[in-house]
Amino acid sequence: MSLSPIFGDALLLWMSRAESPGAEESAGLARRAREGDLNAFDRLMQLHERRVFRTATLLLGGAQDADDAVQETFLRLFRNLKSFDAERAFEPWLYRIAVNVCRDLARRRRWRQWVSLDGWLSGGGPEPAAAGGDPRTAEIAAALARLSERERAAVVLREVEGLSAAEAGRVLGISEGTVRAHASRGRARLREWLGKGAR
Amino acid sequence: MNDELSPLRAIAPDPERMLAMRRRVLAEIAADAETVWPGRLWAVAALSLAMAVWAFWPRPRTLEFSLPAWTIEPPAFAYRLTPPRRPMPRPRPAKPSVRPVDEPAIEVVGQTEGGVQLRIASSNPDVILYYFLDNPGE
Numbered sequence: 001m002s003l004s005p006i007f008g009d010a011l012l013l014w015m016s017r018a019e020s021p022g023a024e025e026s027a028g029l030a031r032r033a034r035e036g037d038l039n040a041f042d043r044l045m046q047l048h049e050r051r052v053f054r055t056a057t058l059l060l061g062g063a064q065d066a067d068d069a070v071q072e073t074f075l076r077l078f079r080n081l082k083s084f085d086a087e088r089a090f091e092p093w094l095y096r097i098a099v100n101v102c103r104d105l106a107r108r109r110r111w112r113q114w115v116s117l118d119g120w121l122s123g124g125g126p127e128p129a130a131a132g133g134d135p136r137t138a139e140i141a142a143a144l145a146r147l148s149e150r151e152r153a154a155v156v157l158r159e160v161e162g163l164s165a166a167e168a169g170r171v172l173g174i175s176e177g178t179v180r181a182h183a184s185r186g187r188a189r190l191r192e193w194l195g196k197g198a199r
Numbered sequence: 200m201n202d203e204l205s206p207l208r209a210i211a212p213d214p215e216r217m218l219a220m221r222r223r224v225l226a227e228i229a230a231d232a233e234t235v236w237p238g239r240l241w242a243v244a245a246l247s248l249a250m251a252v253w254a255f256w257p258r259p260r261t262l263e264f265s266l267p268a269w270t271i272e273p274p275a276f277a278y279r280l281t282p283p284r285r286p287m288p289r290p291r292p293a294k295p296s297v298r299p300v301d302e303p304a305i306e307v308v309g310q311t312e313g314g315v316q317l318r319i320a321s322s323n324p325d326v327i328l329y330y331f332l333d334n335p336g337e
Contacts, residue, residue, distance in 0.1 A: 036232075038225055045221050053212040067216060074224045079231075137206040144207075159204050194203060 026090040034081040045074050048091075051161065052098050058156045059102040060109075061145040069105055073098045092163065095171045099153060106149070143193045150174075151186035158183045 026047060032040035049070060056069035076097050084093065144152055150172070157168040158179065165183075169176045309316040 038228065041228070042221060042225060045224065049217050049221070050211055053217070054208070054210045057210055058207060063212075067212075067220060070212070070217075071220045071224055074221075075227060078224070078228055137209065140204060140207055155204075160207050190203070 023089055023091065027086050030081060030084055030090055031086060033078065034084065041078060048094055049074075052094065055095065055098050055156060055161060056102050058141065058144055058160065059099065059153060060106060061141065065105055065109065069098065069101050072101045072105070076101060089167070092167045092171050095157065095161070095163065095167075096173075099157075099171055103149075140190075140194065143190050146193065147186050147189060151182045151189070154179050154182035155186040155190070159187070 026044065029040045029044040029047070033044060052073050053066055053070050056066035056073070057063055060066055060069060073094070077094060080097070084090070144155065147155065153172055154168060157163045157171060158165065163171065165176045165179045168183075169179045172179065174182075306318045307315060308318045
């Protein structure tokens, strides 16, 4: 049974908002952490670690690199707390840091693979995301990894994390229309690949 | 599509690994806070800047100061240890570079009530002297 697009969007939004921590709580914790309260920052990490980990796993195509990405994201977050504008939403700002960290790690990994020729010798793509050993999840993650970097980021932020096109555009540093275009193209390709795989 | 991607939302980190990650992050933050070098570096930079400003600030070129007498006049025992110096010879006066006038030709150029104007020519064509004599009778 497939859901209608409108109902699907509403369900997605509800799911993402239901699991996302309160914006006011995050902003309050960020303010306290900025003043040096490490307990508040610990709580802030607990609130957001799952979403940051999921985003990093899907963008990098592996849980191993995602651990490093999460750690680096929270370190950068703390070091940049002084520039956090309490008037603006906390989550897009955190996502922006996470996406930048993932880009840096991916660039470094590509360089490492180029130097050691690991990627050529193993002949495999990125490691599929491990999610409790669910083969369907691994299949989707593998398909996601075949998308271009921009399309993958747009699909992950829009479809998995539930950000609006405007928020995703701010995170990725591109326009809202470009986000929609990348997400649409990515969705179409995923549908094609996953449809072929299901048959 | 949303439905097809929904399994991805089940991706969750290992709690133990996340706990270890949070501890590492907090330890690194604490280590950053203990590092006092940035503060010291700021102090060194400020001091260097102040010294540079002092050194290059425009000021009068002359510097007035006084030295103790012994830096100019050696103490008395120094004379006993070293033989007296011979006085430095005075430099001879330099010879005049102008050639003496050979057989100067004196010619009366003009005469007025007040005096006589003479023209003294030398062998050097560049040198022509004029003298004005007052009271030529005296």
